[in-house]
Amino acid sequence: MKKQEMLVPIVAGVVIKKDGKYLLVRESQPKAYGLWNFPAGKVDVGETIEEAAIREAKEETGYDVELVRKIDIFQNSSIEPPKHAFEARIIGGKLQYPKDELLDARWFEFKEIREMEDELRGEWILSSIIVLEGKRVNGPVGIFSLADSWNQKCVRTRSLHQLRQDCLDILYQTVQLCAKVAICNGGFWKP
8 A cells, every 4th residue: 555645734823922911913814714823834945943933923924023932832633734843033124014914912921821711723833932931841740730731742753762752751741740749648558
């Protein structure tokens, strides 16, 4: 049997935070009409993922940005484009969005974004912001953050090396949680 090859586009997006707020753009295309997203789009042939992220930021917000770091890669299925999320810093320009492509561009606080989860284009938006807010990485470890962390890591596109690192991270978080439970129970593990 001959295998069928699939070509899946790659998406690059930027997470821009300024004065404690995150910049989101509101989609106008029919399949995502009215949903909020990061400035993001498909990587063009011949450009790097990083170049695409910078270009999309300029096209959709009017801002010139520099990439600070890669947050992660998100993908829920093999037929969905992998989404590369980058933290970006504004280095020039002013906020102006293409009215023929977007309905709006606005700044939101983290709390507001959490409350509008159903209005977001995808899970990668909230997940990326949670990473930047330090809610998983530096925040207190708890049963829900552990489960959430595991679910997020299971849906990402990963190399074998990165999968190994993710498992070690989860193991470390589990040990931290067990230690906190033991301390709360007078130093004894009580399931």
